[in-house]
Amino acid sequence: MKNGQRYEPLTVPRRMILGPGPSSASPRVLRAMSLPIIGYLDPAFFDLIDELTGMLGEVFKTEQRAFSVAGAGSAGMEAGLVSLAQPGDTVIICSYGHFCERQIIMGERLGLNVVPLRTEWGRSMDPGVLIDALKQHPETQLVVAIHAETSAGTIHPIAEFARIAHKAGAMFMTDVVTSLAGCELEFDEWELDFAYSGSQKCLAAPPGISPVAMSERALDYIRNRSKPPTSWYLDLSLIADYWGKDHVAHHTAPVSMIYGLREAVGMALNEGLETRWKRHEANASALRAGLEALNLELPISKGDRLDQLTIVKLPKGVDDVKLRAQLLDEYSIEVGRGLGKFAGEVIRIGLMGESCVPANVFALLNALEKTLPEHGFEVGSGAAAAAASAQLVKNPSPLFTG
Amino acid sequence: MKNGQRYEPLTVPRRMILGPGPSSASPRVLRAMSLPIIGYLDPAFFDLIDELTGMLGEVFKTEQRAFSVAGAGSAGMEAGLVSLAQPGDTVIICSYGHFCERQIIMGERLGLNVVPLRTEWGRSMDPGVLIDALKQHPETQLVVAIHAETSAGTIHPIAEFARIAHKAGAMFMTDVVTSLAGCELEFDEWELDFAYSGSQKCLAAPPGISPVAMSERALDYIRNRSKPPTSWYLDLSLIADYWGKDHVAHHTAPVSMIYGLREAVGMALNEGLETRWKRHEANASALRAGLEALNLELPISKGDRLDQLTIVKLPKGVDDVKLRAQLLDEYSIEVGRGLGKFAGEVIRIGLMGESCVPANVFALLNALEKTLPEHGFEVGSGAAAAAASAQLVKNPSPLFTG
Numbered sequence: 001m002k003n004g005q006r007y008e009p010l011t012v013p014r015r016m017i018l019g020p021g022p023s024s025a026s027p028r029v030l031r032a033m034s035l036p037i038i039g040y041l042d043p044a045f046f047d048l049i050d051e052l053t054g055m056l057g058e059v060f061k062t063e064q065r066a067f068s069v070a071g072a073g074s075a076g077m078e079a080g081l082v083s084l085a086q087p088g089d090t091v092i093i094c095s096y097g098h099f100c101e102r103q104i105i106m107g108e109r110l111g112l113n114v115v116p117l118r119t120e121w122g123r124s125m126d127p128g129v130l131i132d133a134l135k136q137h138p139e140t141q142l143v144v145a146i147h148a149e150t151s152a153g154t155i156h157p158i159a160e161f162a163r164i165a166h167k168a169g170a171m172f173m174t175d176v177v178t179s180l181a182g183c184e185l186e187f188d189e190w191e192l193d194f195a196y197s198g199s200q201k202c203l204a205a206p207p208g209i210s211p212v213a214m215s216e217r218a219l220d221y222i223r224n225r226s227k228p229p230t231s232w233y234l235d236l237s238l239i240a241d242y243w244g245k246d247h248v249a250h251h252t253a254p255v256s257m258i259y260g261l262r263e264a265v266g267m268a269l270n271e272g273l274e275t276r277w278k279r280h281e282a283n284a285s286a287l288r289a290g291l292e293a294l295n296l297e298l299p300i301s302k303g304d305r306l307d308q309l310t311i312v313k314l315p316k317g318v319d320d321v322k323l324r325a326q327l328l329d330e331y332s333i334e335v336g337r338g339l340g341k342f343a344g345e346v347i348r349i350g351l352m353g354e355s356c357v358p359a360n361v362f363a364l365l366n367a368l369e370k371t372l373p374e375h376g377f378e379v380g381s382g383a384a385a386a387a388a389s390a391q392l393v394k395n396p397s398p399l400f401t402g
Numbered sequence: 403m404k405n406g407q408r409y410e411p412l413t414v415p416r417r418m419i420l421g422p423g424p425s426s427a428s429p430r431v432l433r434a435m436s437l438p439i440i441g442y443l444d445p446a447f448f449d450l451i452d453e454l455t456g457m458l459g460e461v462f463k464t465e466q467r468a469f470s471v472a473g474a475g476s477a478g479m480e481a482g483l484v485s486l487a488q489p490g491d492t493v494i495i496c497s498y499g500h501f502c503e504r505q506i507i508m509g510e511r512l513g514l515n516v517v518p519l520r521t522e523w524g525r526s527m528d529p530g531v532l533i534d535a536l537k538q539h540p541e542t543q544l545v546v547a548i549h550a551e552t553s554a555g556t557i558h559p560i561a562e563f564a565r566i567a568h569k570a571g572a573m574f575m576t577d578v579v580t581s582l583a584g585c586e587l588e589f590d591e592w593e594l595d596f597a598y599s600g601s602q603k604c605l606a607a608p609p610g611i612s613p614v615a616m617s618e619r620a621l622d623y624i625r626n627r628s629k630p631p632t633s634w635y636l637d638l639s640l641i642a643d644y645w646g647k648d649h650v651a652h653h654t655a656p657v658s659m660i661y662g663l664r665e666a667v668g669m670a671l672n673e674g675l676e677t678r679w680k681r682h683e684a685n686a687s688a689l690r691a692g693l694e695a696l697n698l699e700l701p702i703s704k705g706d707r708l709d710q711l712t713i714v715k716l717p718k719g720v721d722d723v724k725l726r727a728q729l730l731d732e733y734s735i736e737v738g739r740g741l742g743k744f745a746g747e748v749i750r751i752g753l754m755g756e757s758c759v760p761a762n763v764f765a766l767l768n769a770l771e772k773t774l775p776e777h778g779f780e781v782g783s784g785a786a787a788a789a790a791s792a793q794l795v796k797n798p799s800p801l802f803t804g
Binding site: 014024043255 | 408409410411412413414415416417419421423424425426427430432433434435436437438439440441442444445446450457472473474475476477479480484504507508511512513600602608609610611630631632633634635636652653654655656657658659661662664665667668669671672730736
């Protein structure tokens with residue numbers, strides 16, 4: 001202790017988090033985070049993870065493996081890449097955003113023969129591009145593509161990508177960090193081999209644990225590959241064995257994060273997945289109506305855009321950093337910055353999970369209406385709230401329960 | 403939701419956790435776990451991790467780098483191995499327990515040229531063994547050794563190991579999962595290059611985050627190695643950059659776990675590290691006095707044993723699994739099983755952090771006094787509690803504050 005300083009209990013500011021994630025966690029989830037610790041080999045804890053395994057299966061819509069990786073969504077990403085291909089294997093990574101580029105960096109570090117398949121940011125990738133690439137690389141072991149790219153605000157037809165990959169004899173891995181519990185996802189029906197997500201987006205749990213689903217085929221592959229994955233911590237077969245019926249000890253499980261994830265998944269299932277998807281759609285529609293009433297440009301077209309995350313083009317002359325700082329300082333509202341090709345040109349507004357309610361839509365639109373003119377962009381008075389309200393009258397948001 | 407099932411709020415049993423970890427978290431820490439989420443790029447969150455960086459430096463006793471890896475202690479372990487050596491490099495791994503063997507498995511998976519240096523379980527390793535190994539392997543890049551081996555209940559002279567490694571031109575990495583905040587550790591004075599710990603032992607936070615310290619020399623090595631670490635998630639230089647003054651974005655930080663870690667470290671510093679070490683010593687002494695009064699054998703000798711974790715030899719005929727199950731079912735007390743060479747032959751009793759108080763010593767001794775005769779091992783009535791009490795009168799435990 002320096003100079004006799006005493007560390008008082010931590011306090012944190014109250015924020016309205018409307019960025020790309022983490023998003024707010026539900027009070028019920030936060031309460032679960034403060035439950036007492038029990039051992040990760042305690043039979044009572046095994047009961048909990050057995051229950052959670054079934055619940056995760058419902059959220060991913062799979063009867064195959066569902067469990068969680070003890071780390072951020074990026075740990076789920078790396079677990080898939082290190083487990084589902086060996087150094088030297090050809091892996092096609094579709095790239096239309098910042099997080100696709102992260103997959104490429106990871107794959108290259110792991111010594112995979114990465115074939116990047118780069119298409120335009122802000123548009124859904126045409127499946128024909130993948131068909132062509134697989135013709136050129138018939139030796140491909142694994143195809144990787146992101147379902148909902150938060151850096152570009154786009155959704156991609158992963159069910160079709162998976163069919164194309166399988167037809168060419170490759171496995172298919174996908175990132176559902178932003179899509180899980182926020183829009184349709186059918187792990188078994190779409191024949192996905194591995195999907196990793198995050199806890200901190202549409203599930204409304206704290207960040208730091210990555211729920212995943214894996215096909216039996218993928219698990220067989222890992223168990224039978226000629227050399228085990230270079231990572232012990234992120235070896236999906238070892239993690240699956242801890243979550244499986246024998247509960248084979250691996251690393252110490254993140255007990256509190258698993259409490260929080262269980263609670264969040266329980267709330268999502270109580271609400272009903274279809275209702276939750278509808279809630280994301282309705283609030284995003286209201287937000288878009290309001291933003292358009294402010295004369296802001298939404299550059300992602302209707303068929304390609306996400307409901308969870310809306311990309312807004314910054315009007316000429318509006319400084320990204322200053323605008324976001326003002327929203328944070330004066331309204332305690334966080335919105336996201338642009339990344340990669342969109343850096344400095346857009347802001348990203350997330351409406352996910354706990355944050356995805358009409359109150360937040362109105363609060364943000366009001367803050368923008370007050371703030372933007374101070375940055376030299378004129379907007380009509382009250383128009384945004386009126387437009388959002390009209391849209392919500394026409395297409396109401398389900399009440400957030402759970 | 404299956405059959406209209408509604409998921410009610412999670413509850414968990416109340417346990418007295420006296421195993422090798424996780425150990426109980428303090429109520430103040432659990433409260434911090436339930437604070438609202440803020441963004442991992444929020445200036446308020448940067449203030450928090452800047453404060454925590456300084457606090458971790460105090461706990462590790464370093465003016466160099468202190469931060470945390472977003473995963474279990476095993477993630478800290480793998481982060482060190484993947485960051486501080488390249489495939490093909492010679493790495494000497496001292497092995498005198500189960501977790502040393504885990505390091506060997508990880509190192510081999512990573513393609514390091516691992517030289518295992520195996521010595522007897524249950525004894526501190528003689529530094530002469532390391533001197534000899536380094537003579538045989540002058541090309542050694544890294545020496546790895548565990549400070550407090552919980553599987554064998556032993557402490558090892560890592561300051562001396564570090565001196566020997568440096569003299570031979572190698573870096574030195576160590577596991578302080580069980581030692582940090584439980585017994586003396588001097589990162590800078592002992593010239594360690596990398597030390598990883600866990601949150602869930604003597605720090606009394608939930609498991610799932612690995613506090614680490616790293617020398618500037620180690621960071622320079624990572625920044626200048628010919629190829630980057632094969633892991634992006636566990637690349638210590640990228641993690642250090644997020645925790646450093648520029649807060650370069652890496653993966654999403656585990657916000658709640660960082661809240662809990664901050665609170666736990668604050669409590670340890672409020673208590674005072676020396677007082678906390680003394681608390682571990684005094685309660686372990688009382689426990690040992692009580693166990694000896696029960697005629698139980700403590701196989702680790704005085705100079706080699708830990709205070710945080712006591713190895714108890716099971717009397718002939720006492721079944722490990724049945725005894726532990728009875729303690730859990732009838733007393734809600736968790737003790738640990740034997741691992742590796744000690745499997746089925748010992749139980750392991752942890753007194754760490756929040757769990758390390760006289761009340762728990764007495765509760766466990768009483769449970770053993772009642773239980774052991776039912777397993778065919780006769781013990782004297784009340785002798786254990788009397789012996790522990792006498793020991794605590796002679797050598798009192800500091801009151802646990804913080």
